[in-house]
Amino acid sequence: MSYLVLARKWRPRDFESLVGQDHVVRALTHALTTQRLHHAWLFTGTRGVGKTTLSRILAKSLNCEAGITAHPCGKCAACTQIDAGRFVDYVELDAASNRGVDEMTQLLEQAVYAPTAARFKVYMIDEVHMLSGHAFNAMLKTLEEPPPHVKFILATTDPQKIPPTVLSRCLQFNLKQMAPESIASHLAWVLEQENVRFESLALRLIGQSASGSMRDALSLTDQAIAFSSGDLTLESVRSMLGSVDQTLLVQLLQSLYQCDAPQVLEVTRRLSERGLSLRAALADLAILLSRIAITQRVGTCELEDETVRDAVQHLANEMPADLVQLFYTVCVHSRQELAQAPDEFAGFVMICLRMLGFVDSLVDPQKKSAPLKTSQPVESSKPTGLASTAENTERLSAPASGSTVLETPDSSTTPADPTPSLVAATPVHPVPPSDASEQEKSAEDFVGVAIREAKDTQLFRQDAPAPGKSNDQARLSSGAGLTDPSDLQSGVNLCGRKCLRPAHRRHIQHIRMIRQMHHHRSHRLMMLDMMRCCHLSLMIMVRTVCFRGKMPRR
Structure with a gap:
């Protein structure tokens, strides 16, 4: 006897042995028990989830010699022949190879005759979405009002391609992917x-x-x-x-956090030498980072592999939460860039170097070279972090040579020191002074550049405000005080409800929130990208306000 593959040998024979489709089994069992039988069922789902298996079990339940039951005996002639695939009144049709109107017409002509040796004549049409439009139209009338001895079972992996007229005539069950x-x-x-x-x-x-x-x-x-x-x-x-070893990914993540560039390149070479897909390795690295983030929030790691579980717990205790989120974002968004790289290895190396660049900016240099050990909570009264924040605020407020001086918020309205809860939650790491000042100043200049460009192109009204104008109208017309993003609310007060869309108001609120978070030193470099994202939308918003303010009403 020839060998029978496991997928066919251990195909479920009844509803009780079916795995992972409890919601469908429950509905069909209740329908069979109460004898409320529909004339057409549609099973949808990806490949290998049990559509054909459910069809055969349902056919056995309808034609079992013990009667219509949810528990077919599996021993009578109908049950054994259906399992063997030679039952005369159970017809399985492959719509991919029989998709024309002629094949459908021949099937419908045979359906009018009574079953030969069973209670019902069951037609199972697999991959029904492959039928042509004329074939669907030919079966509509029979599918809506079939003979009492005919049952239709349709199966498909793409229900969106089935016409709504067919869907409305069937009971649809969506089979889930198994855990x-x-x-x-x-x-x-x-x-x-x-x-x-x-x-x-x-x-x-x-x-x-x-x-x-x-x-x-x-x-x-x-x-x-x-x-x-x-x-x-x-x-x-x-x-x-050919899957990626999780221990290699743990070593890669540890090397990235410790800013050990040679070790990062060594682990990457080991991944490439084993013939592993670096694209799959990037996806697995994102999954590993998500588990670290969950462990940081929950406190425990639920992995079966003890080695990987201990390493994930260790990294969750050591790595800052914002760095984990940043690494995860880089991994997810870099998968598209990896397909455009000259080769997969070069693209993966560049992604790792990008992560190292973020570590240079966010992690203490002394902590990079030190081995990983159990982290201690950051005290809210740490003097060095607060002192560096105050010094950096003073450095930002000083005007640079040849640059336009921007108006800064008053110290009474914008606190210089972060709140104790924020300091305790997020470690304050020193930033290299060489690049930080220019980057942070460019982040604050974005809003001012948008306003100044609008003023330079004379989009703002330069005439004096009328006596009846409010303070907000006067400030917007004269262009005074608009270097502060918080003053953009004046534009909302002036022509917001008629000239600004809700999305523009949200941009203003986001920029105000970013500005407040920008005063916290450990968030400044992360806020830089957020400010760049808002820059273009802000310029469009300002120009829209000004153009609409100058256009005459009709």
């Missing part, structure tokens, strides 16, 4: 029946690689059994799948 835990549990049961040794972490890795498909998981298990000679270990499965 890796459910897949690993089912694989463990299958391998126990097959007397194959395995490691739980290896099955977990197969479950993650299956992407929610049980058939893919069973096919990968067949491949793993052949690859490892009947002994499924974590190393053999990882080598077969």
Whole structure:
């Protein structure tokens, strides 16, 4: 006898053995128990989640010799022949190869005849979205009012391509992708029946690689059994799948945090020499960073691998939360840039160097060279951080030679020192004085540049305000006091409800919030990119206000 693959050998035979589709099983079981049977069902979902299996179980429940039941016996002629695929009154049609109107017309002509040896004649049309438009139109009338002995079961992986007229005639059930835990549990049961040794972490890795498909998981298990000679270990499965070793990613992250550029390049070379996909490594690094961020908030790490769990817990205690979020953002957004790089290795190296650049700006140089150890909470009364913040505020307020002096908020309205809760929550790290002053000053100049450019192009009204104008109107017309982003609220008061959209008002609120956060030293370089994002929208907003203010009313 030829070998039968695991996906076919261990196909579920009843509703109880079906994995991961409890919501569909519950609905069909109640319908069969109460005899409230629809004439057409539509099963949707990705490949390998149980659409064909559900169709066969439902056909057995309808035609079992014990009667219409949610628990078919599996021993009668109808049940055994349906499982074997040779039951005369159960027809499976592949719409991908029978998509024309002629094939559909032939099927509908046969449907009018009574079943040969069963209670119902069941037609299962797989990949129904592949039917042509004329074929869908030909089956509409029969699908709406079929003969009492006919049941239709439709299955598809792309329900958006099915016409609404067909969807409205069916009961639609969306089959979910299966969780890796459910897949690993089912694989463990299958391998126990097959007397194959395995490691739980290896099955977990197969479950993650299956992407929610049980058939893919069973096919990968067949491949793993052949690859490892009947002994499924974590190393053999990882080598077969070509997945990235988590310990290498932990080493890469530790090297990035310690600002050890040679070690970062060494780990990257090791990843490349093993033939691993660096794009997949970047995705796994983002997942690892998300687990670190969750551990920082929750306090515990729920990973089965003890080595990786201890390393994640250690990094969660050491790395600042804002740095973790920054690394995660770089990993997610750099995946698109990696496809445009000259080669994958060069692109991955540049992404790592970009992360190192953020570490240079956000982490204490003494802490970079020091080994990782348990972190201590930052006290709110740390004098060095507050002193550096005050010195930097004074340096920003001093005008540079050849530059336009900007109006700065009064110290009474904008506190120089951050609140104690903010200092305790976010460590205050010193910033290299060479570049920080220019970058921070350019961040504050963005708003002023937008206002000055609008004034230089004479978009503001230069005439004197009328006697009946309010203070806000006078300040906007004269252009006075507009270097402070908080004064942009004057524009909202003047023509906001008629000239400014809600999105522009939100830009003003965001800039005011960014300006307040900008006074906290540890956030300044992170706020720089946010200010750049708002710059273009702010210039468009100011010009829109001025143009609309000069246009005559009709």
